[in-house]
Amino acid sequence: AQSVAQPEDQVNVAEGNPLTVKCTYSVSGNPYLFWYVQYPNRGLQFLLKYITGDNLVKGSYGFEAEFNKSQTSFHLKKPSALVSDSALYFCAVLEGKLIFGQGTELSVKP
Amino acid sequence: DAMVIQNPRYQVTQFGKPVTLSCSQTLNHNVMYWYQQKSSQAPKLLFHYYDKDFNNEADTPDNFQSRRPNTSFCFLDIRSPGLGDAAMYLCATAIGPNYEQYFGPGTRLTVT
Numbered sequence: 001a002q003s004v005a006q007p008e009d010q011v012n013v014a015e016g017n018p019l020t021v022k023c024t025y026s027v028s029g030n031p032y033l034f035w036y037v038q039y040p041n042r043g044l045q046f047l048l049k050y051i052t053g054d055n056l057v058k059g060s061y062g063f064e065a066e067f068n069k070s071q072t073s074f075h076l077k078k079p080s081a082l083v084s085d086s087a088l089y090f091c092a093v094l095e096g097k098l099i100f101g102q103g104t105e106l107s108v109k110p
Numbered sequence: 111d112a113m114v115i116q117n118p119r120y121q122v123t124q125f126g127k128p129v130t131l132s133c134s135q136t137l138n139h140n141v142m143y144w145y146q147q148k149s150s151q152a153p154k155l156l157f158h159y160y161d162k163d164f165n166n167e168a169d170t171p172d173n174f175q176s177r178r179p180n181t182s183f184c185f186l187d188i189r190s191p192g193l194g195d196a197a198m199y200l201c202a203t204a205i206g207p208n209y210e211q212y213f214g215p216g217t218r219l220t221v222t
Binding site: 032034041042043044045088090096097098100101102103 | 214
C-alpha cells in the first residue's frame with residue numbers, strides 16, 4: 001500500500017540556519033511527490049513537486065527538495081530559515097489521490 | 111487574486127441542522143476535491159469530481175454529500191452535523207487527477 005511518512009512531528013531551527021523537513025515514501029512504480037505548507041487557519045499552499053527529471057527540485061519561497069530513489073526519500077530543505085517559514089508542512093504522494101504524511105510543525109526562532 | 115474561494119470562512123451550526131459549504135474556482139480546473147481536516151492532522155479526502163463524474167471515498171459517511179452544478183462551483187452538504195463533524199473543510203482543484211492541487215483557504219465548521 002502507498003504511504004508517506006514524516007518522522008518528525010516538530011522541527012525547531014534558529015533563524016538563518018539551514019532547515020530540513022524529512023519525508024519518506026512507499027509506492028509502487030514511479031512516485032509523484034509534493035510538498036505543501038499550511039499556515040494557521042489557512043488552506044494548504046503548493047510548494048514544489050517531483051514528477052521526473054532532476055532529483056533536486058526548486059520551489060516557492062526558496063525551498064527545494066531532493067528526490068532520492070534509493071532511500072525513497074523526498075526531504076524539504078532551505079539554506080537559510082526565516083521566522084515566517086514557521087508553519088505546518090505536509091509531504092504527499094499522488095497515486096490516484098493525494099496521500100499525505102502526518103505533517104511536521106516547523107518552528108523558526110529569531 | 112483569489113483562485114479557489116471558500117465561503118463562509120467560519121460557519122457555526124447546531125447539532126443536526128443541515129449546513130452547506132461552498133467552493134468556487136476561477137482556474138477552470140476539471141477536478142474539484144473536498145477534504146476534512148481535524149486539528150493539524152493530514153487532510154482526509156471526502157470525495158472529488160472529475161468534471162461531472164462524482165467519486166466518493168469508501169469511508170466517507172453518508173451524512174456528507176456534494177454537488178457540482180457547473181465547472182466553477184462545488185458544494186459540500188452535511189445533512190445532520192454531529193459534534194464529530196467539527197473540522198476545517200478544504201476545497202481543492204486541479205487541472206487533472208495527476209496534477210498538483212490548489213487549495214482554498216478552508217471553512218472552519220463549529221457544531222454546537
